[in-house]
Amino acid sequence: MDDDTSDGPPPERSARVRPKHRSALPAVRRQRAVDPRFSDLYGTVDQKQFEVHYKFLREQQEEEETHRRNRIRRLKCIARRGELEASGADLEEYDLSETEREVFGEDHLDELSAMKLLPLQDVQRELQQLQRESQLHVSRTKGRHVQSSRDTLRKEIIKREALAVKEGKKQRPFIPKRAHLKREILADTFERLERKGGKGAVEKYVGRKSRR
Numbered sequence: 001m002d003d004d005t006s007d008g009p010p011p012e013r014s015a016r017v018r019p020k021h022r023s024a025l026p027a028v029r030r031q032r033a034v035d036p037r038f039s040d041l042y043g044t045v046d047q048k049q050f051e052v053h054y055k056f057l058r059e060q061q062e063e064e065e066t067h068r069r070n071r072i073r074r075l076k077c078i079a080r081r082g083e084l085e086a087s088g089a090d091l092e093e094y095d096l097s098e099t100e101r102e103v104f105g106e107d108h109l110d111e112l113s114a115m116k117l118l119p120l121q122d123v124q125r126e127l128q129q130l131q132r133e134s135q136l137h138v139s140r141t142k143g144r145h146v147q148s149s150r151d152t153l154r155k156e157i158i159k160r161e162a163l164a165v166k167e168g169k170k171q172r173p174f175i176p177k178r179a180h181l182k183r184e185i186l187a188d189t190f191e192r193l194e195r196k197g198g199k200g201a202v203e204k205y206v207g208r209k210s211r212r
Contacts, residue, residue, distance in 0.1 A: 047147070065137050068130050074115065075127040077103050082120035150181050153188070157181075 036042045051058070077100045084091055104112045115123070154176055161173035176184070193201040 048151075051144075061137065065134065068134055068137075072127060072130050072134065073103050074108075074111070075123055075130070078115045078118065079120065079123050079127055081116070082123060086120060146185070149185055149188075153181055153184050157184075 034041070077096070081091070081096055081100075084096075100112055101109070157176045158173070161170065161175075164170040165173050189205070190202050193205055197204075
């Protein structure tokens with residue numbers, strides 16, 4: 001008897017019929033997670049608020065700078081020894097051991113022994129890298145101090161001008177611009193330097209600025 005005339009159940013077939021051609025719809029890309037605290041899409045950064053909420057970062061940076069400066073001092077000692085050895089100088093003529101013990105301290109003599117085995121090029125490379133990082137840290141710290149001084153001075157001027165308008169001494173308050181604040185900060189710096197070191201300190205500061 002043929003299968004078509006069989007009294008048995010019909011053959012099983014899948015209810016899902018696959019299309020002959022796949023859909024040409026573009027693939028949807030997953031959006032990257034964005035931290036709103038550090039994204040320009042959510043507005044500009046409030047530097048004052050940042051300094052208040054993330055004060056611990058500045059403290060951590062200062063600790064890192066302290067460790068970095070200590071490392072720089074030690075690398076300079078090892079670099080000095082390596083340069084003398086490379087030049088064929090008699091190390092007994094130089095009081096290197098005493099200086100190294102003073103810089104490293106009694107608690108870091110193992111580190112001193114290990115660093116003496118480092119190639120001179122590696123020591124110089126690390127020293128230059130740490131010096132660049134230290135200079136960058138100092139530059140950023142000075143920039144924040146200047147900005148803080150500028151903000152404080154601006155508040156004082158605005159407060160003084162508002163009081164003058166309130167007392168009737170002025171009709172309109174004077175709103176200081178960036179150039180005016182810069183002159184005020186420079187005058188305050190000169191006055192502070194003169195109190196500490198006299199006119200010589202001011203001249204030294206001006207000379208250093210002019211060389212830049």
